Amino acid sequence: MNSNPDIPVTVIGLGRMGQALARAFLKAGHPTTVWNRTASKAEQLAAEGARRAPAVADALRASPLTIVCVTDYQAMRALLDASDVELAGTTLVNLTSGDSAQAREAARWAGRRGARYLDGAIMAVPPAIGTPEAVILHSGPRSDFEAHKPALDALGTVTHLGADHGLASLYDVAGLAMMWSVLNAWLQGTALLRTAGVDAATYAPFARRIAAGVAEWLPGYAEQIDSGSFPAEVSDLETDARAMAHLIEESEAVGVNAELPRLIKAMADRSIAAGHGAEQYPVLIEEFARPGDA
Numbered sequence: 001m002n003s004n005p006d007i008p009v010t011v012i013g014l015g016r017m018g019q020a021l022a023r024a025f026l027k028a029g030h031p032t033t034v035w036n037r038t039a040s041k042a043e044q045l046a047a048e049g050a051r052r053a054p055a056v057a058d059a060l061r062a063s064p065l066t067i068v069c070v071t072d073y074q075a076m077r078a079l080l081d082a083s084d085v086e087l088a089g090t091t092l093v094n095l096t097s098g099d100s101a102q103a104r105e106a107a108r109w110a111g112r113r114g115a116r117y118l119d120g121a122i123m124a125v126p127p128a129i130g131t132p133e134a135v136i137l138h139s140g141p142r143s144d145f146e147a148h149k150p151a152l153d154a155l156g157t158v159t160h161l162g163a164d165h166g167l168a169s170l171y172d173v174a175g176l177a178m179m180w181s182v183l184n185a186w187l188q189g190t191a192l193l194r195t196a197g198v199d200a201a202t203y204a205p206f207a208r209r210i211a212a213g214v215a216e217w218l219p220g221y222a223e224q225i226d227s228g229s230f231p232a233e234v235s236d237l238e239t240d241a242r243a244m245a246h247l248i249e250e251s252e253a254v255g256v257n258a259e260l261p262r263l264i265k266a267m268a269d270r271s272i273a274a275g276h277g278a279e280q281y282p283v284l285i286e287e288f289a290r291p292g293d294a
């Protein structure tokens with residue numbers, strides 16, 4: 001988190017997130033150049049010490065490192081493909097959200113333009129930027145990440161995931177899958193318990209302990225997935241599928257939504273039909289690893 005304040009940086013895109021990024025650089029003492037399509041969004045940052053570039057090309061020239069944070073990759077390309085924009089020799093860190101294919105294509109595009117390129121994903125909200133709670137993932141050449149880490153450190157807890165430019169986006173969506181799955185599971189349980197007069201606040205600490213307990217299983221289950229061997233050490237999929245049936249029956253009986261439990265059981269049933277009933281739960285990776293029916 002201790003950045004080197006001598007390094008000049010540029011931030012292109014001053015929406016909610018871009019402003020937070022620029023402000024974090026300023027607070028850490030970096031000479032910070034900013035540019036935004038709607039120029040008025042740079043006013044407050046200029047009052048705080050940022051230098052306003054008159055055009056994108058000037059913004060890029062001002063620093064060896066440019067952070068881009070706009071709505072999407074199309075917007076980034078629309079900005080940087082302009083004929084007067086020189087990218088050769090600069091390093092772009094693109095913190096715009098997108099998918100892994102867009103990230104890899106952007107890396108090829110930047111390479112053709114002579115720029116060094118890191119793709120990034122911000123796992124934080126704007127107010128957290130500049131604090132250790134802001135986790136910012138990067139992928140691309142490690143040497144480029146290491147070269148610019150002394151500046152990037154101003155933004156939060158910055159991490160390099162690997163040379164494949166698509167990794168930051170993949171981790172980003174994998175995190176979303178985890179977040180929504182945990183929240184949906186909690187909502188399912190909360191809906192069930194409310195039918196018996198138990199409010200969400202009463203169930204929340206109980207659910208939290210379950211989520212934390214399940215999280216403890218992940219390293220061991222990951223070993224099974226990586227080795228491709230799923231011995232039923234604590235339970236087998238047949239047993240789990242019977243418990244899933246209870247969840248569906250209970251949900252239907254008390255009149256709450258059973259779509260999610262039915263989906264989970266359908267996947268387990270397919271795996272059992274494929275001969276995996278005597279194996280342990282993570283064997284379902286084979287169901288997750290192929291396109292589904294929807």
Ligand code: NAP
Pocket residue numbers: 013014015016017018036037038039041069070071072074075076078079095096097098122123124125126
């Ligand atoms: P935002 O407040 O809506 O800002 C969007 C930015 O993109 C503005 O600077 C906007 O310029 C610019 N832009 C859009 N289209 C453009 C174009 N065609 N040409 C030039 N500039 C263009 O969004 P944000 O919250 O800052 O999000 C920016 C990125 O950060 C997104 O990819 C988002 O997914 C990611 N992110 C955001 C959060 C969050 O909590 N906000 C968290 C993680 C990741 P104008 O001001 O001129 O419209």
